[in-house]
Amino acid sequence: xxxxxxEDGNGEEHGNVASTEEGADKASEGDSNNVxxxxxxxxxxxxxxxRKGKDQENRDANVKGKKNEDGKEEEGGNVAASEKEGRGDxxxxxxxxxxxxxxxxxxxxxxxxxxxVDRIQCPVEDVERGRSVxxxxxxxxxxxFTDSVSNxxxxxxxxxxxxxxxxxxxxxxxxxxxxxxxxxxxxxxGHAFHLELNSAGQMAARTFCVRVELVCTCEREQLGEKLxxxxxxxQKELRWKQKPSLLETLCTGSYLDVEKTSHWFYKLVRCxxxxxxxxxxxxxxxxxxxxxxxxxxxxxxxxxxxxxLFGVRHGDSDIxxxxxxxxAQKGGSSSSVSSRPAKAESIxxxxxxxxxxxxxxxxxxxxxxxxxxxxxxxxxxxxxTYILRGTGFSSSTWKTVVMHVLTTVPLSKWRRREFERRLWxxxxxxxRCLQLKRLEHFVLGNKRxxxxxxxxxxxxxxxxxxxxxxxxxxxxxxxxxxxxxxxLRFRLWTLLSSH
Numbered sequence: 001x002x003x004x005x006x007e008d009g010n011g012e013e014h015g016n017v018a019s020t021e022e023g024a025d026k027a028s029e030g031d032s033n034n035v036x037x038x039x040x041x042x043x044x045x046x047x048x049x050x051r052k053g054k055d056q057e058n059r060d061a062n063v064k065g066k067k068n069e070d071g072k073e074e075e076g077g078n079v080a081a082s083e084k085e086g087r088g089d090x091x092x093x094x095x096x097x098x099x100x101x102x103x104x105x106x107x108x109x110x111x112x113x114x115x116x117v118d119r120i121q122c123p124v125e126d127v128e129r130g131r132s133v134x135x136x137x138x139x140x141x142x143x144x145f146t147d148s149v150s151n152x153x154x155x156x157x158x159x160x161x162x163x164x165x166x167x168x169x170x171x172x173x174x175x176x177x178x179x180x181x182x183x184x185x186x187x188x189x190g191h192a193f194h195l196e197l198n199s200a201g202q203m204a205a206r207t208f209c210v211r212v213e214l215v216c217t218c219e220r221e222q223l224g225e226k227l228x229x230x231x232x233x234x235q236k237e238l239r240w241k242q243k244p245s246l247l248e249t250l251c252t253g254s255y256l257d258v259e260k261t262s263h264w265f266y267k268l269v270r271c272x273x274x275x276x277x278x279x280x281x282x283x284x285x286x287x288x289x290x291x292x293x294x295x296x297x298x299x300x301x302x303x304x305x306x307x308x309l310f311g312v313r314h315g316d317s318d319i320x321x322x323x324x325x326x327x328a329q330k331g332g333s334s335s336s337v338s339s340r341p342a343k344a345e346s347i348x349x350x351x352x353x354x355x356x357x358x359x360x361x362x363x364x365x366x367x368x369x370x371x372x373x374x375x376x377x378x379x380x381x382x383x384x385t386y387i388l389r390g391t392g393f394s395s396s397t398w399k400t401v402v403m404h405v406l407t408t409v410p411l412s413k414w415r416r417r418e419f420e421r422r423l424w425x426x427x428x429x430x431x432r433c434l435q436l437k438r439l440e441h442f443v444l445g446n447k448r449x450x451x452x453x454x455x456x457x458x459x460x461x462x463x464x465x466x467x468x469x470x471x472x473x474x475x476x477x478x479x480x481x482x483x484x485x486x487x488l489r490f491r492l493w494t495l496l497s498s499h
Contacts, residue, residue, distance in 0.1 A: 127166055127177060130304045133297070134179035135162060137278055137306070142183075144272040153246050154264060155185035155256075157310070163357035165395070168364040170378040170385075182322060182358065183310045185261075190217045190230050191246050193256070193312050195321060198351060207351040208321045210256040210312050212246055255350040256312075258291050258323050265310055266293050292324040312352065317454045318359040319443075321352035356443040359453050360403070363442075366450045367406055371414040377406055380422055387491045391484040400442050400467065401430050407448040420496060427489060434481055437472040441465035 138160035145157040160181040165171045167179070187193045194211040214230045228242045250260045266286070273279050278297075287294035293308040311322035347353070368374045384398045405426050406414075414422060433439040443449065445464035471478040 127169075127171060130177060130179050131162060131167060133304060134181060134306050135160075137276070137297070138181050138183075138308075140276045140278060141269065141272055144275050145268060148268060148272060149188070152243050153188040153190065154249065155246070155261070155310075156188055157268075158184040158186055160308070161358055161361070163309075163355075163361050165399075168361055168378075169368070169375065170381045178305045178307050180307045180309060180357075182320065182355075183265075183308055184313050184320065185310050187212070188246055189227060190215060195312065195314060195352075206354045207347065208354060209350050210321065210352055211254050212251050212256055213254075214245065214247065252350055256352075257349050258352060259349045261310065262289070262291050262293065262323055265308070269293050269295075269308065289324070311355070314456050317456050317459075318362060319456060319459065320355050320358060322355045322357075323352065325353045325355075359443050359449075359455065360399075362453050363403060363450065366452060367411065370411045372412065373414060373416050376414045376416060376419060376422065377402060379419070380426060383423065383495075384426070384488075387488065387495060391488045391491075392480070393484060393488065397430075397439070397467075398426075400439060401426055401433070403442045404440070405429050407446075423492065423496075427492065431485060431489075433468060434471070434478075434485055437468050437478060438466045439468040441467055 142157060142159055149156055160183045162179070163182050164178065164180040166177050171177045192213045192215050194213060195208045196211050198207045198209060216231050217227050217229045218232055228238055230238065230245050246256075247254065250264055251257055252260070270286070273284055282297045282299050285296045285298070287296065287305075289307075292310070294305070296303060296305050307324075309322045309324050311320040313320050367377060371377060381395075381398060381402055384393075384402075385395050405422070408429070409422065409425055440446070441464055443455070444459060445462045447460070449455070449460075466472075471481055
């Protein structure tokens with residue numbers, strides 16, 4: 001049977017769980033809200049003519065696929081737990097040796113993969129336009145912010161950083177794209193920020209308190225600056241001649257309060273908007289949020305949602321604590337297969353969640369500069385988010401898996417003709433993680449990170465965190481995850497077989 005092997009000749013278990021006709025129908029429907037797969041007349045006719053024999057093929061695939069469930073599984077997967085580069089099972093040399101031209105001649109899967117990758121229509125133009133608008137808007141805001149806080153002791157906003165799927169070049173759902181901008185906050189003159197780790201919470205969901213400390217500015221006063229020292233001038237003189245310190249405005253006790261800071265930031269944005277050139281052509285409507293600043297921009301039929309997060313940097317690294325849990329921390333799914341346990345319903349106003357979004361965004365930029373087809377890995381992400389609806393896997397899980405595969409399979413192998421292979425690599429990696437009940441955090445303790453990504457020294461040496469730890473603790477959740485994997489695998493096989 002043709003469907004029982006992948007392009008490398010390895011056994012495939014196409015329908016190891018989802019083997020019913022109803023499952024096939026659902027698989028072929030996909031998720032119309034995500035990336036669209038365009039069919040031409042030829043592929044549509046081929047799928048129609050092949051439909052009669054597909055039920056029997058699926059049943060055969062299910063039977064033969066069970067052999068791999070006994071631990072002998074290889075899913076086109078050159079990414080196993082060993083995480084060796086290239087072919088992890090030692091078959092790479094034999095199955096993929098020879099010239100690229102020879103590969104194309106003997107491997108029909110290459111042509112099928114190219115057909116599919118060409119039909120994946122990501123919302124690239126709209127997202128690129130949105131990124132451009134959001135970036136230009138934040139540049140304008142930053143200039144006005146600098147003037148607004150220059151004569152006060154409020155935090156000093158820095159240049160915004162685009163984070164999340166929209167700025168990484170992919171997005172789970174076109175109509176739900178949110179352009180997230182992280183605005184680093186520096187302490188005002190006479191103040192210093194110190195991050196203190198909260199004792200509660202797991203490593204991947206760490207929260208910090210931002211302790212605000214007054215520092216001596218007497219030397220700056222001697223240099224001619226009209227700045228009184230909060231430590232060495234009398235309270236009476238400070239009240240008469242100088243504006244209140246940050247401790248008196250946005251802090252609860254000695255700690256920077258997220259909700260107070262958010263309210264101040266919202267007013268700062270609102271007052272600054274009228275001074276921006278964009279205000280003459282765009283309409284801005286604020287959205288309610290207690291820990292960030294969200295608003296919708298609209299101009300005619302064009303509309304985009306922007307979320308401005310604010311945060312404090314860990315030293316000079318690419319790790320921040322932020323006002324609002326970022327896209328990946330929210331999980332994107334309430335399912336038990338999400339790569340993160342459900343977060344607490346409430347969070348203290350002085351708690352700042354740690355985020356790795358900037359480091360991840362820099363990783364995607366690093367990859368884009370080196371892969372032969374700069375969008376292939378992004379199309380892999382788009383494809384999986386297209387077919388994952390109802391399987392329970394969150395977009396953050398797929399993002400973590402794909403990033404790991406990008407550091408395992410040489411970047412030179414991310415070519416259009418190898419699209420199908422990379423899809424099965426990703427599936428192989430996920431299945432191995434589910435079998436071992438272990439999916440390692442991509443940033444914490446990852447020695448494969450590019451050197452250009454700056455981490456606090458202690459973060460590179462920590463034991464990698466297991467994002468699937470909850471599956472190890474809960475056998476029922478693990479069984480559900482394996483079943484969801486089988487359903488997803490069948491959907492992928494059905495999609496590939498129809499092109």
